């Protein structure tokens with residue numbers, strides 16, 4: 001197969017959801033369709049168990065297990081599908097944000113009884129920023145849930161994207177009878193079944209009396225009415241708008257019962273984008289270019305202190321990556337080759353000889369990589385779009401063992417390169433501040449500093465609301481601002497200026513007083 005054909009048949013995406021909406025179940029069912037697994041229940045090890053939410057060691061253990069399932073590749077029809085797993089625990093949201101920079105599209109799973117929930121809202125913000133095409137799967141139709149039209153309105157209002165149903169449920173809960181596939185014009189009747197795939201009936205003429213035979217008079221009338229309403233209210237589906245990230249097609253089903261999933265998957269492979277062009281500081285990289293380029297979007301550390309090795313996950317952005325070929329580590333300006341790159345097929349991790357744009361390769365690493373690093377066939381290229389997001393929690397980090405200052409420094413540097421949390425150095429007093437999205441990371445950092453670097457740290461409270469990256473066309477105003485707020489100015493690890501606002505009021509006042517300064521909650525704008 002030619003390079004172009006290999007790349008065009010790739011679909012690299014992530015499934016995102018609020019915990020418990022059914023992401024794991026849906027992932028598993030997609031693998032089932034791809035023949036990558038043969039029984040349901042196989043992906044469960046992937047999930048951070050609810051009982052373990054307060055025990056982060058347990059979570060880390062499970063995260064260790066989940067290296068193998070970080071990327072799940074499989075073949076379906078003529079397509080090569082790569083699902084990138086995202087951690088379910090909200091304290092690892094930053095991991096998920098970064099994973100979203102490596103996907104070409106996203107499937108959002110929503111629990112139809114609960115509607116749009118917080119975590120989904122946050123993740124959707126990242127998709128909107130990047131104009132990532134999204135599809136929505138309304139899950140758990142076998143249970144009583146919200147009215148499907150209300151759900152459509154809720155998604156539009158809460159996720160800020162236009163929607164277009166491409167399948168429609170016939171009743172729900174106890175009376176759930178199936179879905180009508182608007183995209184393919186066929187009918188899929190519901191039989192609860194966790195293992196096999198239900199049959200579909202081609203059904204183009206909805207006026208046909210046969211509909212009554214299948215679903216009864218009342219539901220047939222309701223379906224006709226709903227579909228009329230849909231074509232009245234929503235514009236015809238436009239693949240172009242979907243690809244621009246402006247319109248989300250919506251499917252209904254029940255992942256647990258392997259129902260409505262095939263409709264989603266078939267439409268997905270047909271319309272979801274193959275690898276998309278990627279922006280770099282220098283130029284736009286087209287995936288079909290023959291020269292290899294890629295960037296590190298995730299680093300997974302081994303929690304075993306005896307083997308302090310990591311896996312750097314690289315998204316191949318263009319061309320073909322090959323084993324044992326020299327590539328340029330752009331930040332080091334040095335050639336490196338990799339004897340044991342791994343790729344991920346279903347739940348196995350195996351050494352590969354080659355990977356194409358759209359694929360993810362895992363490179364064993366001993367501290368050479370940090371998040372955002374670029375690799376290329378030789379070109380000096382720097383990938384953009386790996387923003388840091390303002391953390392939610394902040395603490396001063398202090399050295400608790402004066403003899404181990406160096407170890408502590410090294411540990412902090414490396415953990416930050418891995419993306420465990422963010423470091424800000426206050427320019428006024430020189431103190432180091434660690435920012436995270438959840439309490440767990442502070443525990444993880446303290447533990448890892450001790451066990452991997454033999455360094456001890458202590459946390460001290462600091463009251464902060466947000467970290468804002470600041471920007472202005474007006475240099476004088478920027479300098480004035482920095483002078484006026486010098487106690488609150490910090491540098492992030494790339495040396496960028498960050499304003500640490502201690503309350504939303506303080507931020508509002510600053511915005512009021514300095515109208516020419518833009519305050520951003522992400523490091524890239």
Ligand code: G4P
Nearest residue numbers: 017018019020021022023024025139140143254255256257
């Ligand atoms: P997550 O990864 O998004 O956190 O969710 P997960 O797939 O683990 O699903 C959360 C719960 O919802 C699970 O139940 C799962 O079985 C259930 N579920 C998923 N899809 C459907 C569906 O279509 N219908 C119904 N009725 N339930 C669904 P659990 O009891 O928490 O876990 P388990 O004991 O079944 O594993």
